[in-house]
Amino acid sequence: MKRIVLRLIGVLLVFALAAAGGFAWWAHQPVGLSASPVEVIIKPSSGVASVGRQIQRGGVSMDPRLFQLLARITGHGADLKAGGYQFETGIAPLDIIEKMVKGEVTHYVVTVIEGWEFRKMRAAVDANPALKHDTAGMSDADLMKAIGATEPSPEGLFFPDTYLFARGSSDVELFRHAYRAMQKRLNEAWNARAPDLPYKTPYEALVMASIVEKETGQAVERPMIAAVFINRLRKNMMLQTDPTVIYGVGESFDGNLRKKDLQTDTPYNTYTRTGLPPTPIALPGIASLAAATTPAPSDALYFVARGDGSSHFSNSLPEHNRAVDKYQRGK
Incomplete structure (x- = not known):
């Protein structure tokens, strides 16, 4: 019986070593891309599992579960930075993690969530260190004038989405972009509206x-x-x-x-x-x-x-x- 147990342990050890070797091989192999380069957007405050899914949805042929496991094994599960990344042909899973740990982004991001009040959006924009904060000290009314809006109140007038920008961009431009996005979406909905609405x-x-x-x-x-x-x-x-x-x-x-x-x-x-x-x-x-x-x-x-x-x-x-x-x- 003891010999059988030892043999079983030996077989399991061989399988474990083979699996570990296969995983290590995968981590160094180039991943498939839908285009080259492909740009992937990682939203702020994303957990490592979500990061893996966002990378896959962005056009990288890679199992999010394996990516999550690799990030945790390398000790970088909590170190992956948000932003816009470009991945080119030949990049491997370990390269992706290294790039994201270093924060080698082509663009930075601000994510505005559906259902936020404007004050929460403004706080998120104000807190982003990669932006130039030209609206600092402005009242909401002054901010609306700065982006060319005619409405006195900003509430509801900015489309919730993930916005990309280059480091040092003015927050005025980000607000203007989100305002125009809402105008476009609202006009599209209005033009497709049902008849006889009140x-x-x-x-x-x-x-x-x-x-x-x-x-x-x-x-x-x-x-x-x-x-x-x-x-x-x-x-x-x-x-x-x-x-x-x-x-x-x-x-x-x-x-x-x-x-x-x-x-x-x-x-x-x-x-x-x-x-x-x-x-x-x-x-x-x-x-x-x-x-x-x-x-x-x-x-x-x-x-x-x-x-x-x-x-x-x-x-x-x-x-x-x-x-x-x-x-x-x-x-």
């Missing part, structure tokens, strides 16, 4: 898109969420959406929405005022723009969270009250 201008559609962005628990529900609020607008009903109230409370909001907040009138309190709030409440993404301009065909006027991230939609108040009892009160 909006007078594209800006009103943008306001609705920002509400949809903040209210959606599951991406697939965006068109239905939009339909509820659009149906309410058509009937001159109050929108009664918590995110607008929270936006009106401002930076003093502590995460707990109280009854007094719902009863305190502000321009953004959709429990005390009918119609849309005066400005967007966040930066909506393309899916929310599409939902606000092409909502689902539905007569629903209410929705309530089921507790699993999804919502139950109702066409009448009695049906909605039953859903509230079921999903919120456990009756």
